[in-house]
Amino acid sequence: MSPILQVTDLDVDFDGRPAVRGVALTLERGEVLGLVGESGSGKSATALAVLGLLPGNAQVRGSVRLDGQELVGASEKQLTRIRGSRVSMVFQDPLSAFTPVYRIGDQIAEAVRAHQDVSREQARQRAVELLDLVGIPEPALRARAFPHEFSGGMRQRAMIAMAMANDPDIILADEPTTALDVTIQAQVLDVLRTAQRETGAALLLVSHDLGVIAGTADRVAVMHEGRVVESGTAVDVFERPQEPYTKRLLAAVPRMDTPRAPQPPTGETVLKVRGLTRTFPLLKGTAFKRRIGSVYAVDGVDLDIRRGETLALVGESGSGKSTTLFELLELAPPEGGSIELFGNDLAGLGKAETKALRRRVQIVFQDPMASLDPRMPVGDIVAEPLRTQGADRATIGRRVPRLLAQVGLDPAHAERYPHEFSGGQRQRVGIARALSVEPELLVLDEPVSALDVSVQAGVLELLQRLKEELGLAYLFVSHDLSVVRNIADRVSVVYLGRTVEAGPVDEVFERPRHPYTQALLSAVPLPDPTRERARQRSRILLAGDPPSPTRRYDGCRFRARCPLRPHLGERERKRCEQEAPVFDGDGAACHFPRVREVV
Amino acid sequence: MTTAVIAEEAPVAAPPAGRATVVLRRFLRNRTALGGAVVLVLLFLLAFVGPYATKWSYSHIDYTALRAAPGADHWWGTNRIGQDVFAQTVRGLQKSLVIGLLVAVLSTGLASLVGACAGYFGGWTDRLLMFLVDLLLVFPSFLIIAIVSPRLNSSGWFALVGLLGLFAWMITARVVRSMTLSLKEREFVRAARYMGVGPFRIIWRHVLPNVASFLIIDATIQVGGAVMSETALSYFGFGVQPPDVSLGTLIADGTSAAVTYPWMFFFAAGLLVVFVLAVNLVGDGLRDALDPTSKGASR
Ligand SMILES: Nc1ncnc2c1ncn2[C@@H]1O[C@H](COP(=O)(O)OP(=O)(O)OP(=O)(O)O)[C@@H](O)[C@H]1O
Ligand code: SF4
Ligand SMILES: [Mg+2]
Numbered sequence: 037m038s039p040i041l042q043v044t045d046l047d048v049d050f051d052g053r054p055a056v057r058g059v060a061l062t063l064e065r066g067e068v069l070g071l072v073g074e075s076g077s078g079k080s081a082t083a084l085a086v087l088g089l090l091p092g093n094a095q096v097r098g099s100v101r102l103d104g105q106e107l108v109g110a111s112e113k114q115l116t117r118i119r120g121s122r123v124s125m126v127f128q129d130p131l132s133a134f135t136p137v138y139r140i141g142d143q144i145a146e147a148v149r150a151h152q153d154v155s156r157e158q159a160r161q162r163a164v165e166l167l168d169l170v171g172i173p174e175p176a177l178r179a180r181a182f183p184h185e186f187s188g189g190m191r192q193r194a195m196i197a198m199a200m201a202n203d204p205d206i207i208l209a210d211e212p213t214t215a216l217d218v219t220i221q222a223q224v225l226d227v228l229r230t231a232q233r234e235t236g237a238a239l240l241l242v243s244h245d246l247g248v249i250a251g252t253a254d255r256v257a258v259m260h261e262g263r264v265v266e267s268g269t270a271v272d273v274f275e276r277p278q279e280p281y282t283k284r285l286l287a288a289v290p291r292m293d294t295p296r297a298p299q300p301p302t303g304e305t306v307l308k309v310r311g312l313t314r315t316f317p318l319l320k321g322t323a324f325k326r327r328i329g330s331v332y333a334v335d336g337v338d339l340d341i342r343r344g345e346t347l348a349l350v351g352e353s354g355s356g357k358s359t360t361l362f363e364l365l366e367l368a369p370p371e372g373g374s375i376e377l378f379g380n381d382l383a384g385l386g387k388a389e390t391k392a393l394r395r396r397v398q399i400v401f402q403d404p405m406a407s408l409d410p411r412m413p414v415g416d417i418v419a420e421p422l423r424t425q426g427a428d429r430a431t432i433g434r435r436v437p438r439l440l441a442q443v444g445l446d447p448a449h450a451e452r453y454p455h456e457f458s459g460g461q462r463q464r465v466g467i468a469r470a471l472s473v474e475p476e477l478l479v480l481d482e483p484v485s486a487l488d489v490s491v492q493a494g495v496l497e498l499l500q501r502l503k504e505e506l507g508l509a510y511l512f513v514s515h516d517l518s519v520v521r522n523i524a525d526r527v528s529v530v531y532l533g534r535t536v537e538a539g540p541v542d543e544v545f546e547r548p549r550h551p552y553t554q555a556l557l558s559a560v561p562l563p564d565p566t567r568e569r570a571r572q573r574s575r576i577l578l579a580g581d582p583p584s585p586t587r588r589y590d591g592c593r594f595r596a597r598c599p600l601r602p603h604l605g606e607r608e609r610k611r612c613e614q615e616a617p618v619f620d621g622d623g624a625a626c627h628f629p630r631v632r633e634v635v
Numbered sequence: 636m637t638t639a640v641i642a643e644e645a646p647v648a649a650p651p652a653g654r655a656t657v658v659l660r661r662f663l664r665n666r667t668a669l670g671g672a673v674v675l676v677l678l679f680l681l682a683f684v685g686p687y688a689t690k691w692s693y694s695h696i697d698y699t700a701l702r703a704a705p706g707a708d709h710w711w712g713t714n715r716i717g718q719d720v721f722a723q724t725v726r727g728l729q730k731s732l733v734i735g736l737l738v739a740v741l742s743t744g745l746a747s748l749v750g751a752c753a754g755y756f757g758g759w760t761d762r763l764l765m766f767l768v769d770l771l772l773v774f775p776s777f778l779i780i781a782i783v784s785p786r787l788n789s790s791g792w793f794a795l796v797g798l799l800g801l802f803a804w805m806i807t808a809r810v811v812r813s814m815t816l817s818l819k820e821r822e823f824v825r826a827a828r829y830m831g832v833g834p835f836r837i838i839w840r841h842v843l844p845n846v847a848s849f850l851i852i853d854a855t856i857q858v859g860g861a862v863m864s865e866t867a868l869s870y871f872g873f874g875v876q877p878p879d880v881s882l883g884t885l886i887a888d889g890t891s892a893a894v895t896y897p898w899m900f901f902f903a904a905g906l907l908v909v910f911v912l913a914v915n916l917v918g919d920g921l922r923d924a925l926d927p928t929s930k931g932a933s934r
Binding site: 365391394398399401402403406407408409411413415416419420424429430432433436447451454456469 | 652829928
């Protein structure tokens with residue numbers, strides 16, 4: 037049989053600048069093709085070109101044949117008929133794909149009616165069926181919800197339901213899980229695979245995440261600078277890459293399954309946090325704000341870091357990781373609990389002592405573009421903490437070039453502005469700024485999550501080197517567990533603002549005891565098709581979304597999603613409901629911890 | 636981009652230039668802006684050296700030469716009652732230059748200070764400052780100036796500058812405040828806070844440079860606006876009063892004679908246009924120099 041989609045010699049230019057060059061792809065019926073590449077490699081442009089969805093400033097040349105029918109240069113009318121019925125799309129940001137003012141169910145029904153001659157009632161029925169198929173609980177009820185009432189993961193499921201509505205031949209998914217947490221990502225990928233099986237459609241999956249591709253794709257095409265540099269079966273590409281670029285890419289991906297000897301804790305304690313809490317008022321109204329509740333953003337976090345040690349703080353989005361960091365950095369008495377920095381309790385610290393502490397703790401932010409003042413030359417940016425600490429001109433003039441060199445930048449570029457640097461270089465500027473006052477504890481809030489894998493590897497290496505050279509301690513926040521495995525000595529897992537498990541990195545990764553940690557680790561896809569497929573069968577899929585932090589829970593706050601609880605006896609279950617498990621030192625905050633290997 | 640391999644202890648020749656130096660360098664490289672600056676300097680020279688170059692004083696009346704055309708004796712001619720136009724114009728230029736620039740600097744400075752503080756500190760500071768802004772906005776400013784300025788004759792027209800400035804900054808301040816509100820949430824401001832940089836330093840080093848484009852546009856508009864308001868005031872008998880003159884009063888007086896005795900009008904009007912144009916060029920240059928992403932000024 038001829039392939040369902042055949043792309044040959046596809047070129048895309050944006051305002052004359054080439055974005056895609058000579059791309060050739062074939063998609064057989066019912067197969068999953070993974071299109072993988074770093075940002076700017078042209079993967080999305082390729083996917084959008086297939087559907088003729090590129091913006092007006094793009095020029096497309098070449099040929100895209102859908103079942104023999106040429107799509108490049110086809111009229112808008114023809115394309116509209118194809119979109120949604122024969123080819124449907126799942127975008128990265130599902131919020132933008134739904135119209136905010138219509139109910140989800142109606143929008144899916146609308147999609148059904150656009151291409152099928154059915155009654156309104158039948159279409160609505162079908163919408164509910166579809167929502168049920170993608171695992172939305174109480175689909176009949178939820179069909180009446182508006183898009184903003186759905187969480188990110190649910191919206192993505194609804195999007196998939198809509199994509200399935202007309203039994204398409206091809207589903208095009210562009211970074212469908214990039215904005216989601218790992219546990220939700222695992223759910224959505226599972227749904228996507230189900231959808232593909234149910235409809236028998238071919239799936240073109242575009243992603244920068246090699247793990248996602250490895251677990252789902254039958255065949256893989258690797259893109260780099262607008263070209264497909266290598267393609268083949270997933271196993272071939274991942275296990276026997278031929279092209280140097282693919283080899284480099286695969287080597288740069290941090291992997292969760294490579295053990296690394298963590299440093300045994302040696303030095304004195306740098307940071308000690310006990311029972312930290314932070315609540316935000318929940319306000320309503322625009323002119324007169326009324327307090328209608330509280331967000332318990334941090335609600336019992338414990339941390340311990342020693343000199344020369346890297347502690348990774350992991351958890352899903354909204355679990356309170358950043359809030360914890362910001363509480364530390366305020367250097368003010370915390371709302372609840374205690375923070376001890378270098379042996380000084382933050383409660384009852386004088387002005388002079390606070391100032392002295394400032395020098396010893398510095399921060400590196402997630403988004404290097406946002407955290408550097410766009411109107412300041414990087415030399416000034418790096419010098420700012422020094423200046424604040426009262427260093428004189430001569431010292432600053434001497435230190436700044438040395439700092440830039442230390443993080444691998446050219447000191448001659450000190451007079452340039454941030455926008456003249458690449459993402460990875462900007463993050464190096466951020467690191468140089470933090471290092472300028474010779475801190476002892478560096479707080480890193482997702483320092484590499486905005487970077488491409490190859491750039492990320494460089495920055496991680498730099499951090500590792502600096503730690504050894506300068507004897508720093510790191511508090512490293514990340515949601516990427518593969519990165520954590522590769523840099524951390526100890527790990528602390530938070531769920532809904534509370535520490536649930538902590539311990540040495542190999543202990544936590546190889547013998548996790550808390551059911552949440554197990555689910556988290558099990559959800560991380562490995563860039564290894566063979567192992568990933570084996571893992572998929574035993575994957576722990578968490579039900580639902582993380583509960584809202586605006587409520588306080590009696591008993592264990594994980595119990596609604598806990599995969600272990602249904603297997604417990606009556607008495608034990610009662611205990612989970614009534615008694616909150618406490619976290620003390622290393623170990624898991626669970627009444628019934630049991631080791632389960634998931635990596 | 637040059638590639639240089641740097642050893643760990645590379646000998647460092649010159650310390651890197653700070654922002655001020657970089658901005659100045661970018662400004663100096665901008666030909667048109669530099670041209671504007673030179674014109675401004677020349678205008679100041681004309682205004683303050685000019686009076687000594689001519690034997691006529693701006694108030695002296697030469698009865699032998701009424702409405703005389705420009706010539707060897709009266710370089711730019713005389714007006715209807717025989718006053719030397721050159722002497723008058725440079726005198727008026729003096730006033731207008733100072734009024735225009737001072738009012739612009741004063742009002743924009745006040746606006747950025749109040750707006751940035753209100754936005755940055757929030758809470759009661761914000762409420763108080765915004766109350767003040769709203770109060771001043773509903774005040775009939777023209778009336779106030781009209782009532783107050785005659786009583787200020789002794790302190791002269793510097794008081795006028797103060798008054799004009801005082802009533803011209805409120806809307807700008809509101810805009811600066813809202814811009815500050817969004818800047819405050821940006822990570823680089825938070826980064827500075829966690830480094831221990833004080834609030835006023837943050838405003839000075841991070842907030843104001845990032846609203847500078849708006850402030851500069853505002854200030855250049857204010858320059859022209861101030862000269863015009865002063866004229867309007869003078870017309871109603873406040874502000875600069877005869878025998879003293881400003882470019883505004885000269886233009887107002889000369890308008891009717893623009894066709895018949897063009898020298899009474901065009902010298903003053905021309906200088907005003909040149910002045911406003913030069914300020915705009917300098918403003919544009921400054922904006923480009925401060926904005927690293929601007930295409931106009933290369934590094
Ligand atoms: N200033 C604030 N006002 C109200 N709620 C807030 C505020 N800051 C954070 N929160 C809430 O506190 C919770 C924890 O947020 P936080 O930013 O610490 O999460 P996080 O773990 O860093 O997530 P991410 O991985 O997305 O960065 C969230 O529910 C968030 O909405
Ligand atoms: S305490 Fe109970 S509900 Fe909580 S994680 Fe352990 S088993 Fe699950
Ligand atoms: Mg965060």
